[in-house]
Amino acid sequence: MANFGVIPGNLIAESVPERVCRGTGQVVIIALAILLTLGTCRPGAGASDYRFSHSGLVAGKPGDRVIYAGSECDPLPSWNDCPAKRAIMDFIARVTDEDGPDFVPAAERVAAFDNDGTLWVEQPMYVQGMFAIDRVRALAPEHPEWRERQPFKAVLENDTAALARMSKEQLADMVLAVHAGTGQEEFIGTVREWLAQARHPRFDAPYTALVYRPMLELMDYLRQHGFKVFVVSGGGVDFIRAFSEETYGVPRENVVGSSLEYEYGADGRLVRVAKLGKYDDAGGKPESIALHIGRRPILVAGNSDGDLAMMRYAADGGRPFLDLLVHHDDAGREWAYDRESRVGKLDEALDEAISRGWTVVSMERDWKRIFDDRTG
Amino acid sequence: MANFGVIPGNLIAESVPERVCRGTGQVVIIALAILLTLGTCRPGAGASDYRFSHSGLVAGKPGDRVIYAGSECDPLPSWNDCPAKRAIMDFIARVTDEDGPDFVPAAERVAAFDNDGTLWVEQPMYVQGMFAIDRVRALAPEHPEWRERQPFKAVLENDTAALARMSKEQLADMVLAVHAGTGQEEFIGTVREWLAQARHPRFDAPYTALVYRPMLELMDYLRQHGFKVFVVSGGGVDFIRAFSEETYGVPRENVVGSSLEYEYGADGRLVRVAKLGKYDDAGGKPESIALHIGRRPILVAGNSDGDLAMMRYAADGGRPFLDLLVHHDDAGREWAYDRESRVGKLDEALDEAISRGWTVVSMERDWKRIFDDRTG
The missing domain is CATH 3.40.50.1000 (HAD superfamily/HAD-like)
Known part of the structure; x- marks a missing residue:
């Protein structure tokens, strides 16, 4: 959110804490931002009771990252200002406060x-299950025996009732069957190709969205x-x-x-074998x-x-x-x-x-x- | 090596490549450095045939890290200017050169x-073997059976001839015996304590030195x-x-x-068990x-x-x-x-x-x- 001018003041007021977020090295930019936003980077009615002061977000030294007015004042803009968010902010503040009793070194x-x-x-099924189902279909021509073996049979016949009853063990079995025998980059490539075209049944969106x-x-x-x-x-x-x-x-x-x-063979090939x-x-x-x-x-x-x-x-x-x-x-x-x-x-x-x-x-x-x- | 003035010119001449090492954002410092070192940051008689130009060491943008004249011109000062060093420098230059055919992304x-x-x-034995021997001695009072079992017997009797014949399997056996049954932090703590006081038999120095x-x-x-x-x-x-x-x-x-x-038990303890x-x-x-x-x-x-x-x-x-x-x-x-x-x-x-x-x-x-x- 680089353009402060377009941020509605009430949104900012909602999402910022008590202290003005600024980097001392860049006061001119911040002043401009404050002018543009009419000084809205202050708490609104529902302001939180935590502070940024321990979190390192209020920059104190020249060269610190500049925190702009706007959503960057709030590192978690998709979180409502409820106890979970407060617990997160508070925890991170405590473990990064070098002078506090709860400090934890970065390492x-x-x-x-x-x-x-x-x-x-x-939902409605683990994404990797969806992938395995599609792989079973893609590899079926090479595996005629799957036509009579569960859970492969259910997949190939699109038997949703049987699929819904699939146990963790059956899923694991199916995953083993379609995941094994490939190299690592080869397998990752197959997953990437699948992710590029697969769509979630309810949201009609790529899984990575x-x-x-x-x-x-x-x-x-x-x-x-x-x-x-x-x-x-x-x-x-x-x-x-x-x-x-x-x-x-x-x-x-x-x-x-x-x-x-993984098995590194005498031929110098590293293969994912069908063994958990x-x-x-x-x-x-x-x-x-x-x-x-x-x-x-x-x-x-x-x-x-x-x-x-x-x-x-x-x-x-x-x-x-x-x-x-x-x-x-x-x-x-x-x-x-x-x-x-x-x-x-x-x-x-x-x-x-x-x-x-x-x-x-x-x-x-x-x-x-x-x-x-x-x-x- | 922050003080350029004390670097003997011939050393620098030996260890630097063709191009002057500088950061354009900091020409004044560099100029001063060059004055102090009388312009010695140039190739000597034995100068290498590689260049820093691809390696990113020659800073090109304001804000880049400043590379000072002196040993920092040479990132590998403990390496002689022989083919191995050249192969390293050349390789790193090639894979980090974004415009070159051998570029490899950072990830x-x-x-x-x-x-x-x-x-x-x-030498004369894997350090972990030394550690295991000392642990056998430390834990011996709790394990009377070790007195009659190899390789423990050899350790406890300081039978160097038998120790020298110890097979990889026996070493592994001994390592298992003294490494198992502890939590992770507990074990790491034991190793740290040992490293703090153990000395190498030939160099009479801590192993970490x-x-x-x-x-x-x-x-x-x-x-x-x-x-x-x-x-x-x-x-x-x-x-x-x-x-x-x-x-x-x-x-x-x-x-x-x-x-x-590792085994995470019902009691919530994570233990290193005696199984490879x-x-x-x-x-x-x-x-x-x-x-x-x-x-x-x-x-x-x-x-x-x-x-x-x-x-x-x-x-x-x-x-x-x-x-x-x-x-x-x-x-x-x-x-x-x-x-x-x-x-x-x-x-x-x-x-x-x-x-x-x-x-x-x-x-x-x-x-x-x-x-x-x-x-x-």
Whole structure:
């Protein structure tokens, strides 16, 4: 938002905190901005009770990044000014305040985000399931045996009732079958091609447009404050790597996920073989974090019971932490589901989040908009 | 080296390339530097045939980092101006030259360094073996059965002949026994305590002082050019994580190594259990690179046959690559060993490096100094 003049004053008043956001090195630009916006970069009626002062956003030294009046005063513009946002702002302020009791050195600021249902849509089926179904169809001519074997048969006959009953094991079986036997770049290329043309059945949009805008803002905000942001998913690591850099700003090496075994053969080919290496769900998440990251995260975001173990792992570290549990309660703009859902079941984790005072994010209440490229 | 005046002219003349190193935004400082050094930042008799012009070291825009005359003109001052150094400089120049045919985007500039014998000393025994021996001694009172079991017996009786015959499997067995059953931070803490007091038997110095200065310079130089630097070791991942950040500037998440299985229990404790997760040597190295990094490296540095697979992996990618093979041929300052060595055996990889034209780094010829904190 480079042009201050077009920002309606009331919008700014809504989204800015008590202090004027400025970089001392650039007062002329800021003064101009203030003139143009008629001094609106002040709290409105619903102003928050937190401050930017600890967060580093109020620049104090020449050479600091200039914070312009407008939405950049508010690093999380897609979040309503409700307790979840306040908890995030407060947490980041505390762990980055060098003089405070909760300071955490930058090297130790590890944030772990679940993927499906936390960063992008997971209904009516995990995106990777959609991909696997399309791959089964594409590869069917080479596999006549699939015509009589479930769940392949259901896919090829478009038997939606049978598909809806597909177990996690069957899904895993299908995923193994269509994911194995390829090199890493080859597989990532296949996923990228698929993502470029696949459309979500309800929103008729590419899946990568159905990522949650508030979470993208949060990941950016964390990185600006020295956090290292990782995706830690039950989904396939190379599947997510196909879009994590462009879509989340998360480089491939920061993606942790379920994986097939890789085999480096005598012929010098590295192949993904049809054998599960790690199923990165539930207790597998803290285990993979230990292996890949080597540090207990201080911020974990998840949305289902599969994320409970890594949320506990953050909570039990004996130091400041923030656990965010995204609750899908917005049937109008996205979906509403929790305890009974086959996809992204949220039951035990919801109870524990409430009883331990973790931060439950209501999609309906906390998020102004849902998706990145659509008005949710 | 901030004080230009004290640099002997002949040293500078030896180590700088054809072009004057300057940042256009800071001509006054540079002019002063040139006056002080009497214009010595020009090629000497032995000047190299490479140029800084592609490497980004010659700043072109206001705001660029200023490159001072003096040793900073030479990013690899501990390397002699021999073919290995030239190959490194040339490679980095080519892959960072946006207009050149060999340009590689920053996200894809992955560099993988072996640890033992490539980044620090591995003789007379792998450092982790030394650690394991000391741990066996420390834990012996709790394990009376070790008194009759090899290789523990040999350790406790200080039977150097038996220790010298210890197989890789026995070493692994011993490592498992003393590494398992602890949490991650607890183990890392134990290693740090040990490193703080252990001394190398020959050099009577802490092991972390026995890292190779030329390689530290190389890692820095790579990072300055947008490379992501990883350690990919047959050694234990958490062992290396205990010192990688302070010593190499490599954060824990960029360390890939052999690992025990981690188990997240119902009690919420994450424990390293006595079961090998991955042995990250030979073919295991490219496999672990695929899992952890998700990209084929374009630069690999190693020193033994255990590194051959990942060197091949870089070489077979159909794109620019640099494979560096450190050859321990300096018995005076360090050690001389290769084809017959029990530690860091280098045989097949040496033949292949020579036949495929990879860059063999002679410690004796290529390195002005060996260690970081000692004059090698």
